[in-house]
Amino acid sequence: MDIQIATLCDFAADYNGKMVINGTFDTLAGQKFPLVHPSCVLAMRLCITPEDTGNHKFTVNIIDPDGNSLDDKMPIEADMPIELPANVPFMTRNLILNLQGLQFPEDGIYYVDISVDEELVSRVPLRIVEMNEDGTPAE
Numbered sequence: 001m002d003i004q005i006a007t008l009c010d011f012a013a014d015y016n017g018k019m020v021i022n023g024t025f026d027t028l029a030g031q032k033f034p035l036v037h038p039s040c041v042l043a044m045r046l047c048i049t050p051e052d053t054g055n056h057k058f059t060v061n062i063i064d065p066d067g068n069s070l071d072d073k074m075p076i077e078a079d080m081p082i083e084l085p086a087n088v089p090f091m092t093r094n095l096i097l098n099l100q101g102l103q104f105p106e107d108g109i110y111y112v113d114i115s116v117d118e119e120l121v122s123r124v125p126l127r128i129v130e131m132n133e134d135g136t137p138a139e
Helices: none
Strands: 002-009 011-015 018-022 027-030 035-048 054-063 076-082 091-104 108-116 119-130
Touching: 002 018, 002 108, 002 119, 011 035, 011 091, 018 035, 027 035, 035 119
Parallel strands: 027 119
Antiparallel strands: 002 035, 011 018, 035 091, 054 076, 054 108, 108 119
């Protein structure tokens, strides 16, 4: 299984197998902590081959700079059974995970870890920056 796309963004949608991504980002900035991001999306595109056939566990975990889960809603886990039709060399699937009200307690580098069967397959970095009132980074 190959993750072709994994990104945080403002909006994503699947239109007949085509992924539409709007407003991809890797940094959030704010003056007050905890920094609350009201709504974003983790957009992923998977390429699946016959070798991936079987039952799998798919996990998304947002971790803080110390490696701890962001909150008690993490990790997000789902069963992912895979079966390809005969004579199909590969399939792609778009996964869109809406994330609401993420709270970051302090600045630093956070990660969105994506695992299949407890093996990390993709890590998306997210930088949280504290800003001064004048718009400059706090020191």
